[in-house]
Amino acid sequence: MKVPWTEHKTNEEILKMVETERKLMDTVKSRQKRWLSHILRHDSLLRITLEGQIQGKKAYHAHHFIFSFAF
Helix, strand or coil, rough: CCHHHHHHHCCCHHHHHHCCCCCCHHHHHHHHHHHHHHHHCCCHHHHHHHHCCCCCCCCCCCHHHHHHHCC
């Protein structure tokens, strides 16, 4: 779809013309989920930090934190 810049249309007007919406948040959430699943598959310091499994400490709400981050 070609729209000349001289028409001075806003992004919202263009999106309405092509009958679509912005999907940035969907993209961000899906990439967060993929990144988190990648991290949780491996044994690493980042995984230990995200899960709250520091030796001698009890994990407190770590599970809730991970899922609030991912969804």
